[in-house]
Amino acid sequence: GENVEQHPSTLSVQEGDSAVIKCTYSDSASNYFPWYKQELGKRPQLIIDIRSNVGEKKDQRIAVTLNKTAKHFSLHITETQPEDSAVYFCAATIHTTGNQFYFGTGTSLTVIP
Amino acid sequence: GAVVSQHPSRVICKSGTSVKIECRSLDFQATTMFWYRQFPKKSLMLMATSNEGSKATYEQGVEKDKFLINHASLTLSTLTVTSAHPEDSSFYICSARSAIQSGAFAYGYTFGSGTRLTVV
Numbered sequence: 012g013e014n015v016e017q018h019p020s021t022l023s024v025q026e027g028d029s030a031v032i033k034c035t036y037s038d039s040a041s042n043y044f045p046w047y048k049q050e051l052g053k054r055p056q057l058i059i060d061i062r063s064n065v066g067e068k069k070d071q072r073i074a075v076t077l078n079k080t081a082k083h084f085s086l087h088i089t090e091t092q093p094e095d096s097a098v099y100f101c102a103a104t105i106h107t108t109g110n111q112f113y114f115g116t117g118t119s120l121t122v123i124p
Numbered sequence: 125g126a127v128v129s130q131h132p133s134r135v136i137c138k139s140g141t142s143v144k145i146e147c148r149s150l151d152f153q154a155t156t157m158f159w160y161r162q163f164p165k166k167s168l169m170l171m172a173t174s175n176e177g178s179k180a181t182y183e184q185g186v187e188k189d190k191f192l193i194n195h196a197s198l199t200l201s202t203l204t205v206t207s208a209h210p211e212d213s214s215f216y217i218c219s220a221r222s223a224i225q226s227g228a229f230a231y232g233y234t235f236g237s238g239t240r241l242t243v244v
Contacts, residue, residue: 052215052238052240053237053238054217054235054236054237054238055168055217055235098165100167100168111158111170111173112158112168112170112219112233114167114168114169115167116166116167117165117166117167119165
């Protein structure tokens with residue numbers, strides 16, 4: 012099955028700086044890679060996603076890049092704000108068959124004011 | 125957008141009792157429900173996958189007789205933790221899958237709000 016690894020497990024940045032979280036996956040058949048933000052005790056919220064036919068996607072301060080050859084994808088948050096502090100999870104799945112998501116281990120991001 | 129209502133949000137129960145968690149899709153039909161478990165500061169671990177009208181498929185290491193899953197309708201799936209023990213204390217969350225379009229990338233996934241179970 013799919014194996015998703017995520018790094019770093021914790022990340023602290025100063026407000027205004029950028030944050031980068033990286034994930035690798037093992038199954039070359041995976042074609043959908045969502046990123047979720049989870050605040051303590053809350054449900055994961057989809058913040059951005061990317062499909063295998065795209066190399067990069069951007070939504071305001073958030074961007075995701077995908078390297079299919081290397082089987083890794085990254086989340087980039089620019090101009091970080093304290094409200095960006097949360098746990099971020101990457102995931103991979105074969106979306107066309109409606110499979111389960113395989114989640115990374117999570118990154119606890121702290122933005123220091 | 126699609127909404128999944130999960131109840132209860134928090135429950136405290138005594139060791140040995142059973143607890144039922146419900147997930148309802150409010151404005152769409154959830155053909156498949158994924159049930160996850162999350163320990164503090166850990167990732168979401170899939171426990172089982174249930175399709176409406178059929179038996180759930182459990183992940184390796186998950187006791188199907190302890191975690192009973194029912195998906196009797198396209199809008200309701202339940203997880204019952206039977207004979208709960210303190211080690212079952214965790215955050216349980218469902219994710220409903222719906223068909224949103226034909227062809228590639230045809231599925232939508234919506235998380236419930238989660239249930240914090242504490243067994244004392």
